[in-house]
Amino acid sequence: MGEKKLKKEIIERIWKLRDLIKDLEVIKDKIVDLLRIEQDLDESIKKVWITDVKECYYRIIGAWELLRAGIDGKVKYLESSKIFVSAGKSRLTQFFSELKTFDNEKAERLIINAKEIFDKLIQAFQNEFDLLTPKKIIEKPLEPIKKISEKNYQLTCSICGEISVIFTIGKGTLDKDEKLIFNGITHSTSLGKELAEELFMTLKTKDLSKVHDFMKKYHSNEGLDAYCPECDKVYCWEHYNAEEVFDIGFYDCTYGICPKGHRRIIDD
Template sequence: MTRTSPAARSILKSYSIYPMILYHSVEFMPPKKKAVNGNSTRDFPKVIKVSDSEYQLPCVVCGAIAVTFAIGIPQFSEEKAICYTGIVHGAGINLKAADRIFTWLEQEQIGLVHAFLEKHIVIFEEGIDAYCPECDKIYCSLHYATREEWDDGFYDCTYGTCPENHTRIIHD
């Protein structure tokens, strides 16, 4: 437990920060669930629908946004696409896939989105980088341990290991 000096406590109280910190850290945290290898999990939603054109996938452990699918214009492009941002890479996905992907996200079928990306989208041959297919969960970059592999000075791939110790290539 962190100890705060009396002087620091009086400064915190005088600026009304101390009660605010306690309020935000206690009131907005969902109740704890079972532990995943020492990491307590909470009841975070599987998918967050920001709008009809944006979905976010939060980490099952901490609730941080790990993946975003949003219609926009990707970097180095002039056409609208689904802009994917994950834990180790981001890219544009052809807008023709939006109805299918967004329907699955609306239904919280992350496994179907992952499989579709693996099979049909060349730059996503490893699927959703933050997704562990074995435990059917999304993890942020803090909870999905990543390890880059290099061969003769050139990038080869990135491995991800989830808190349940499942390892797979998440980017190649």
């Protein structure tokens, strides 16, 4: 198929995504109405929950605008569009956890409808991302641990090469003194600077499982969030298929399911 024809088809498909987005808008309005008339709900909670529903919808609008801007394969726009889709998905999961407390048929139906439309949208976005993102040619196997300097290491995704974890010495937003900063796929945190030597020694061994053990010992049970112990590989947020879980609107934890299907809690 000619490249011009293919591109024309992509443009048409992306334009037609508006139909699905309109369906999402209709559901969004129905959910907002349901929340508005709910009498057992505190007014301030009502406001927050309505915002969650609306934000899901507006993130998808944003993702769509960015996808259109990325038709020519501009990676910057495509990457931002992916972030918006992912934020929309996060809001959706969040307000589902809120709606589930209603325990009535109408709310249940709305959840099912919204999920159906949203899954179609995600699939459609994903198809276009796959088609439009310029293919990276990986010539040799990726080095999972990259030394940038004595005090700065990066761990890269074994699928796409994206920087997934950064370890560095510096000041976090709330730090007065220099710390050992961990920047992962689910969160970042500041660890005591005195641990830096042990960590950098561990990184030098190029053994990811030891880095995971280090994080388990000094940070949390989940260890290195981007790491799948069964594969002994690092994945980015996208390739770890990270799924956030909410409990009545509040963040609970994040699961990762690696491309081989290994599932674990990566942040709690």
